[in-house]
Amino acid sequence: MTRPTSATSSADAPLVSVRDLTKHYGGGRGFLGASKFAVKAIDGISFDIAPGETLGLVGESGSGKSTTGRVVLQLESPTGGDVLFRGQSLVGLSPRQLKPFRREMQVVFQDPYAALNPRMTVGDFVAEPLIVHKLAKGSERADRTAELFRRVGLDPAFMKRYPHEFSGGQRQRVNIARAVAMEPSFIVADEPITALDVSIQAQIVNLFQDLQESLGIAYLFVAHDLSMVRYLCHRVAVMLRGRIVEMAPTEAIFTDARHPYTRALLSAIPVPDPDIEANRRHLAYDVDANPPAPDAALREVGPDHFLLA
Amino acid sequence: MRSFFSALLRSKAGLFGWIILSIFVLAALLAPVLGLDSPVRGSLSARLDPPTWTGLFSPGPHPLGTDQLGRDILSRIIYGSRVTLAVAAAAVILGGIVGVGLGIVAGYFRGMTDRILMRLVDIQLAFPLMLLALLVVAALGPSLRNIIIVLALTSWIRYARIIRGQVLAVREREFVQSARAIGSGTLRIMFRHILPNVLTPALVVGTLELARVIIMDAALSFLGLGVPPPAPSWGRMLADGRTYLSTAWWIVTFPGLAIVLTVLSVNLVGDWLRDYFDPKQRGLK
C-alpha cells in the first residue's frame, strides 16, 4: 500500500467530485393525488476531495450534511447532479455496477450502537466485506480479520463476541475495522465521535488520523463539532439549508470567515477556557430572515476560499 | 443457553407456562403408547359415566368420565390435543412464513409493493376474522387441510403488519446502510441483516397467534365446521356436551379446561419470550 500520505493540493486530479448535487424528499404525488411539498435536503452543492485529503462538512441538524454523505456514497440516489469517483460518474449505476466502487468508498456512522448488527459476531461483521467481494477465504480470512482488529486497537480474541458486550468506543473501532477491511481510498465519516464519551473521543480521532497516515485514505468528515474539525480537516465546507455557504482551507475558515453564518457558528463553539469564554460574544444569525439566496453561487474570494454570494 | 434456563427459573409464570405446555405436547406425542381407551369407539354400557374420583357410580376406569357414546373423555382430550396442536402449529407456521416473508418484502422495498400489501391487510382487517374463517370453511368444506389454510389465512396479517413495521425500523439502522455500502446484495442484506433482527418479534407474534388460533379452531369445531369426525376435537366435544349440560357436566368441563390451560401456557411462554428477548428488560429489573 503506497499511496500519497499527505494532503495533495486540489490542483491534482480529485478523487471525489461532487457537481451540483441535489436531493429532494417528497414532492411526488401523495395519496388521493394531493401533491406534497418537497424538502430540499441538498440544494445544488459542488466540491472536490483530493486523494488523502480530509474535507470537513459542517452544519447544524437539518443542514443536509449527513444526507450529502449518503448521496455521495450512492446509498441514496440524488435528485439531480453528479458524483464522480476518479472521474467516473456513479449516478444511475446499478448495484452490480457500483460494486467495484464499494471497495474504494466506505462509511463510518455516528451511532456505534445502531451501526453494528446485534445478531452477528463482531468478527463476522468485520469480515463481511471480504466475503462479499470474495477477497479472502477460510483461515486467510480469519487472519486478515484478526489483523484488522489489531490495526484498530482491538484484541482479536474479541472476534467471537456480540456487539452488546462492547462499550461505545470499542464498537466504533469495530465499525472502523469493517470500513478499512477493503483498504478503501475514501471514507465518509458521519459524525463518528458525537455519540462517544468525551474521554473516548480523542482515541477515535487519533485512530482516524493514524489510518489516514498509513493508508492514505481521504475523508469526508461530517461534523458539528468545529474544534475537532479544525484539528482533523484540511479544508472545511459549511452547510446551511442544503447549500454550501462557505468553503476554504481550515485555517482560512477559522481566521478569516467571510459568511455571517460561518462567523455565528464559530462564535458559538464553547471553548474550554474560562478567560476566553468570559469575554465572548455570541453572534446571532437568523436563517429564516436570511436564507441562502436561490440564485447565489460559490465565488472564489481568496486562495481556495469560496463564498456563496 | 445457560442464561436461557437461569432466566426461565427466575420467572415463575414463564416456568409454569413452559411446564404445562410441555406436558400437553408430550401427552399428544406419546398418546398411542399411554395405554388409553380408544378415543373414537365407546361402549354403550358406559354412556355418560361420571369421573371415577367423584365417588358417584362409575363402573369403568374413566378418570374424567365418558360421553354420550360411552367414550373415555381423558382419551378424547389427549387425542384431541394431537389434532388441535398439530392444526394450530401448522397454521401458525404457514401463516408465519407467508406473513414474515411479505412483511419483509413490503418493509424492505417500500413503495408500491408496500402500499398494495398493506391495503390488502387493511381490507382483511376490516373483515372480522371469525366471519372470514367461517365463510371460507363453509365454502371449501371442513377438512383438516382446509382448516389449516383458513386459520393461516387469518394469521398472516398480524405477522405481516408487525414484521413490516420492524423491517421499516431495521432497514434504517446503520448496519443495514453499512451492508449496502460494502456492496452486499439484496438477498444477503435480507437474510443476514434483516431477518435475524426480526425473528424475535416474529416468534412473539407466533406464540400470540398460536393461542388465538387454538381458540378459533375450537370455535369452528364448536360450530360444526372443524376437523370432521371421527377425529376427536375439543370444540366439538363442547358442542356435543351442551345437550347433556344438566345431566353430565363433565363432558363440557374438561375439554374446556384443556383449552384454557393450553392457551394460558402458550400466552405465558409468549410473554416470557418477549421479556427474555427484550434487551430493555434484561439487566434492568
Next chain:
Amino acid sequence: MIRYLLGKLAESAIAIWGVVTIVFFVTRILGDPSALLLPIGASPEEMARLQADLGLDQPLFLQYLSYLGNIATGDFGQSFQFGRPAMGVVLERMPATMELAFTALILGTLLGVVAGTIAALNRGRLAELVVMLFALLGQATPVFWLGIMLILFFAVDLRWLPTGGYGTPAHLVLPAFTLAVFVSASIARLLRSNLLDVLKEDYVRTARAKGLMPRVILVWHVGRNALIPVVTMIGIIMGELLGGSVVTETVFSWPGVGRLIIQAIETKDFPVIQAGVALIAFIFVVINFAIDLLYGLLDPRIRERR
C-alpha cells in the same frame, strides 16, 4: 386534520369494497343455491329458469358488477329462506347483536381500565397479581366455554338466570358478562403495560419535577398517553365481538345477526350471508373510522400528519 380525515375515509371505502368483493366470491364457491330452492325432482328446464331469474347464468364478472351495483343501494336480493329482502332480515336482527356487543364493550372497558390501572399502580403487590391472574385467565378462556360454564352454574344449577334467549334484562346478564370478561382481560393487560411504559417517560419525570400531585400526573400526563393505544385496541375488540357473535349467539340462543348467518350458511341462503357479513363489516369499518377520529383528537401529532 381534514387531510387526515379524507385519507381515513378513502381507506374505509376501499376496505368496504374489499370485504364485499371477498364475500361475493366466497359465497359463489359455496355452491349453487338453485338446487336447494327447488323441490326434489325438478326438471332441468325449471332449474335453468330459476338460474336465469337469479342471474346465475351470466358470466361471473357480470354477476359481480350487478352485485356491486345492487348493494350500493342496499339491495342484496331476496332471502331464499324467508322470501323477503335479505337486508331487511339482517337489519331486524341487528339491534340484538348491537345491544349485546355494546353492553359488553362498555362493561368490559370500564372493568378493564379500572383493573389495569390498579395493577400498574400496585407494581409487585397482591393487587397486581390478582388482576394479572384474572386477565391471563380471561384471555385464555374461550368465550363459548365460559358461557357454557356460566350457564351450567347460574342457569342450570342455581336457576337464577335463563339459559338463553332474548327479551328481558335477565337474558342479557350472562352473555354480556361473558363477553365483558374477555374484553376487560385484554384491556387490563394492555393498559397495565402501557401505563408502566408511560410512567418511564421523560415527561412524567418532568411532571414529577414540577411537584404535581400524583392524581394530576396520573390523569393528565400518564392516563391520556396510555389510553391512546387502548383506543386502537377497542377497535380490534369490536371486531372480535362482532365476528364472535356467530359463536356467542349460538351459545346463548341470542337472536342476532350471528346466529342468522350460521343458519344462512346451513341453508345456503346466499343473500342473507352476503347482507349479514357485509353489514357487520360495514359497522366495523365505521367504528374503526370513529376510532381514528378519536385518535386524532387524543393525539395532536396525528392531526398534522399526512
Next chain:
Amino acid sequence: MTAPLLEVKNLSVVFDTEGGTVHAVNDVSYTIEAGETLGIVGESGSGKSVHVLAMLGLIPRPPGRIVSGSVLFEGRDLLKLSEAELRNIRGGRIGFVFQDPMTSLNPVLTVERQLIEPLTRHEGLSRRKARERAVELLDLVGIPSADRRIGQYPHQFSGGMRQRVMIAIGLACSPKLLIADEATTALDVTVQAQVLDLVRDLKKRFGTTVIWITHDMGVVAGLADNVQVMYGGRIMERGPVRSIFKQPHSAYTWGLLRSLPHGETRLTKRLYQIPGQPPDLTEPPVGDPFAPRNPFATPRCFTETPPLRQIEGMAPGHQVAAWYDLPALLAAEQGTER
C-alpha cells in the same frame, strides 16, 4: 457567613439490577452557596445526573436506592422528607430543566397547560392569572408572540424553542435553585449559544442558584463559578472554574482538558488520549476509580480511595481526590523529556 443553600453529605446511590448492584454514586459531599453556579462535569455513568435526581426523589425506586447520606436544603434534610413534602419543594423552591426537550414535554398537552401547572400548584394562582404569568414567562425566555404560541403543542416548536419552554417551566415559581441536566446537549451549537446567553442573563437578573450538569467542558467554562468533576460515581476534583481549568490536579480533569483540541491544527501535535474504557460500576474498582486509566497512578491509588482535600497553594475551595501530586509529576516529566 450564612449557611449554604444546599449541603450534600456522604450521598451514595445504588441500582439493583439482574447483573448485580450498580454503585452509581459513591460518598459524594459538597455545598452550594446561594447565588452560585455550579457546573458538574462528567461522562455517562459518572453519577453526575443520578445523584441530583436521587436527592429529589426523581429516580425510579426500585431499582434505585439511596444507601446513605444527607442533603440539607434551606436547613431541611431532603432525604428525610416525605414524598408530599418533597413535592412541595420540587417545581417550587427547586426548578428543573432536562436534557431532551422533545421527550421531556408531554406531547399531548399544550404548552399552556404544562406551563401553568407549577403556577397553580405552588403559587395558588387562578387559571387566568397563571396564564398571564405564563405568557410573561415565555416572553422572558425569548419566545416571540408568546400570547399566540402558548396554545400550541410541543411538536409545533423547534428544538431551541422547546428548550426555552422547559426553562420557563423550570423558572415558573422563581425557584431558589435551578437544576439543569444536560440542558443544551440535544441542541445545535448556535442554539446552545443562545440558550446559554439566556441562562446567563436570567441568572444576572434573578440571582438564581444554578446546578448545571453537562459533559461539555466548554459549556462549563463559560457558565460556572465553580466546577465539580465526577468520575465513576465520585467527585474527582472541585473548585473555582479558573483554578480548575488553569491548573487541574486530578489526572482525569487534566486528561479531559488535554484531549480537547484548543484551536490547534493536526500538524502541530497528536491529541492526548485517555487510555482504556470507563469503569464497570457493578464491580467498582477498589481505590481511585480512575486509577486503571491513569498513567500517574501510584500503588496506593489501587488500594485506598483518596479523600477530597483542599490543595495547598491553590484557590480556596479547590479540592482534589488524589494520592499523587499531578503538577509535580508533570514538571518531572517535562524535565526528563528535555
